[in-house]
Amino acid sequence: MRDLSYKKRADICKNPTAKKLFALMEQKQTNLSVAADVTSSHDLLELADMLGPEICIFKTHIDILDDFTPKVTKELRRLADKHNFLIFEDRKFADIGNTVSHQYRGGVYKIADWADIINAHIIPGPGIIAGLKEIGGPKGTGLLLLAEMSSSGTLAKSSYTDAAIQMAESSPDFVIGFICLRKLSDNPAFVYMTPGVQLSAGKDSLGQQYQTPESVIHAGSDVIIVGRGIYGAKDPKSEAKLYQNAGWQAYVNSLT
Amino acid sequence: MRDLSYKKRADICKNPTAKKLFALMEQKQTNLSVAADVTSSHDLLELADMLGPEICIFKTHIDILDDFTPKVTKELRRLADKHNFLIFEDRKFADIGNTVSHQYRGGVYKIADWADIINAHIIPGPGIIAGLKEIGGPKGTGLLLLAEMSSSGTLAKSSYTDAAIQMAESSPDFVIGFICLRKLSDNPAFVYMTPGVQLSAGKDSLGQQYQTPESVIHAGSDVIIVGRGIYGAKDPKSEAKLYQNAGWQAYVNSLT
Numbered sequence: 001m002r003d004l005s006y007k008k009r010a011d012i013c014k015n016p017t018a019k020k021l022f023a024l025m026e027q028k029q030t031n032l033s034v035a036a037d038v039t040s041s042h043d044l045l046e047l048a049d050m051l052g053p054e055i056c057i058f059k060t061h062i063d064i065l066d067d068f069t070p071k072v073t074k075e076l077r078r079l080a081d082k083h084n085f086l087i088f089e090d091r092k093f094a095d096i097g098n099t100v101s102h103q104y105r106g107g108v109y110k111i112a113d114w115a116d117i118i119n120a121h122i123i124p125g126p127g128i129i130a131g132l133k134e135i136g137g138p139k140g141t142g143l144l145l146l147a148e149m150s151s152s153g154t155l156a157k158s159s160y161t162d163a164a165i166q167m168a169e170s171s172p173d174f175v176i177g178f179i180c181l182r183k184l185s186d187n188p189a190f191v192y193m194t195p196g197v198q199l200s201a202g203k204d205s206l207g208q209q210y211q212t213p214e215s216v217i218h219a220g221s222d223v224i225i226v227g228r229g230i231y232g233a234k235d236p237k238s239e240a241k242l243y244q245n246a247g248w249q250a251y252v253n254s255l256t
Numbered sequence: 257m258r259d260l261s262y263k264k265r266a267d268i269c270k271n272p273t274a275k276k277l278f279a280l281m282e283q284k285q286t287n288l289s290v291a292a293d294v295t296s297s298h299d300l301l302e303l304a305d306m307l308g309p310e311i312c313i314f315k316t317h318i319d320i321l322d323d324f325t326p327k328v329t330k331e332l333r334r335l336a337d338k339h340n341f342l343i344f345e346d347r348k349f350a351d352i353g354n355t356v357s358h359q360y361r362g363g364v365y366k367i368a369d370w371a372d373i374i375n376a377h378i379i380p381g382p383g384i385i386a387g388l389k390e391i392g393g394p395k396g397t398g399l400l401l402l403a404e405m406s407s408s409g410t411l412a413k414s415s416y417t418d419a420a421i422q423m424a425e426s427s428p429d430f431v432i433g434f435i436c437l438r439k440l441s442d443n444p445a446f447v448y449m450t451p452g453v454q455l456s457a458g459k460d461s462l463g464q465q466y467q468t469p470e471s472v473i474h475a476g477s478d479v480i481i482v483g484r485g486i487y488g489a490k491d492p493k494s495e496a497k498l499y500q501n502a503g504w505q506a507y508v509n510s511l512t
Contacts (some may be wrong), residue, residue: 037355039362061351063319063365064358094350094377095317096407097462099293102320106295108364109319121350121379123402123416125409127463146379151352153381155419160379163411206353207383 001256002220004188006031013189017086017116017142018176021191024084025056031217031251032244033057033088033193035227039064041072047231048076052083054240057117057193059088059225062109073114080116089115092146096124097131105135112136119144119179122164129167133174142176147184150196152207181211183220193223199242204228213243217250257512258476260444262287269445273342273372273398274432277447280340281312287473287503289313289344289449290496291483295320297328303487304332308339310496313373313449315344315481318365329370336372345371348402352380353387361391368392375400375435378420385423389430398432403440406452408463437467439476449479455498460484469499473506 004012010022025031032055036047044065048058058080062068080087089111093100100120105112112135120128122145132143147164149156156164165184168175177191178184184192198210213224224247226240233239260268266278281287288311292303300321304314314336318324336343345367349356356376361368368391376384378401388399403420405412412420421440424431433447434440440448454466469480480503482496489495 037358039358061355061359063363064355065364066362068364090351092350094348095346096405096464098460098464099317099320101462102293102295103317106322107319108321108324121377123377123379123411124405124407125411125463127407127409131462149352149380151380151383153383155379155381155416160411160416204354206357206387207381208352208354 002254003256005255006222009188013176014173015142015176015189016140018189018191021056021086024086028053028056028084029248030054030056030244031223031247032240033059033223033225034230034240035059035090035195035225036231037061037064037227038231039066041065041067041069045072045075045079047236048079049083050237051230051240052079052085054244055085057086057088057223059090061090062111068108070110073109077114086116087114088117088119091118093118093120093128093132094123095128097127099131100128101131101134104132112139112141115141117142117144117176119146121146122167126167126170129171129175133171137174143174144177144179144193145175147178148180150181150194150209150211152203152209181216181219181221191223192221193225194221195225195227197224197226198229199246213246214250217247217254258510259512261511262478265444269432270429271398271432271445272396274445274447277312277342280342284309284312284340285504286310286312286500287479287507288496288500289315289479289481290486291315291346291451291481292487293317293320293483294487295322297321297323297325301328301331301335303492304335305339306493307486307496308335308341310500311341313342313344313479315346317346318367324364326366329365333370342372343370344373344375347374349374349376349384349388350379351384353383355387356384357387357390360388368395368397371397373398373400373432375402377402378423382423382426385427385431389427393430399430400433400435400449401431403434404436406437406450406465406467408459408465437472437475437477447479448477449481450477451481451483453480453482454485455502469502470506473503473510
């Protein structure tokens, strides 16, 4: 059970991106994020426009698009504003501070110019947060730390997860929450997002493990991230509505 | 002290990239890798051509180039063949198997088309190796696992390092070695590469910690990775020769 609604947590958040996220989740009645793991820019933008009304976050792997141009992220930004969702580039930054600041700001993708949310592994130590914050802090973007993963045999557990929580608590203005499988902290400003969600639990051939929307929200997570379950469906729009409804009902039922 | 020369280890290696690496290290008398962390394609290619004769590996962060085009990697590949060095794209893959296979093969950078060596974090579990091997295995490329890092407060230590060694030993045909600070295994086919090397030890403002060529080779590592110490120097060519000589002498002195 959860004590505070998304709306109340929006009021508590200091980071502008976290505040905006919780507010739009309440307003649109959705805790669904779609993981748009497609390799064509056309498919990516079509998904964003089609699913925009159902989602709170559009999660991208911009570096798997075979035909990327800067126009893609410009158009994605327009769709995010049109449908009121946030863009989360799932880059999983994982290098020393000096390198990630270049990777976040520069290169072909210029992630800092269009992504509201990014994420990072904590393995390099706290320098990675400092490096990303140099770029994202002034823009008011938000960083998620990978505290747990949904893949089989992951090392993101026990003391590693604890270290992620501690690092987040040391940078609460820029770290807005976690990629994880459950609620991890008593700080209501942190948001929990869980990947590997499908309507039926299961596993892929490369170790990904699936949980259902109900079990994820019941574990105290806030956002369900659904990939192949939606973009791989015959009718992604109808499927997204099923997930949106399942996720939202689970949230409503979890409120005390 | 080390029992086996690079040459003898070339004979032992099964992976063609590892075999080629040890052979060319012996032939060119260099264990120096330059980390070419520049943001201009012109500077990158100039460094590769200028430093090519001194190095065994040219390490790239292709995603920090502000003006990348596919011509850059084509030209880099030509220079690698001209000067007989390997290209190591320091991508630090860190996602589930299905995602990293897309990131390795596809996108704008098509890393699998030009990089001899890539690296990965083990946090997602063994699926990350399986996903990368699907693409790199048939090409004969080599994967390094990040077992240790040079940054302050890194979590890549103790049981995490042990897990990396175990995962490498489970995939010895594709995993050719480690990013680490020292020799980690008794298997002479594994290569150890250490970043954060400068002629004087020290630290940067975002947590990077530096060791000297001598201390790194003395700890049993095989390849010294030098970034700002070379590309940030007034005369990178002369500086690279200093590092090449320091690294090679330390190796020669370490042979029993």
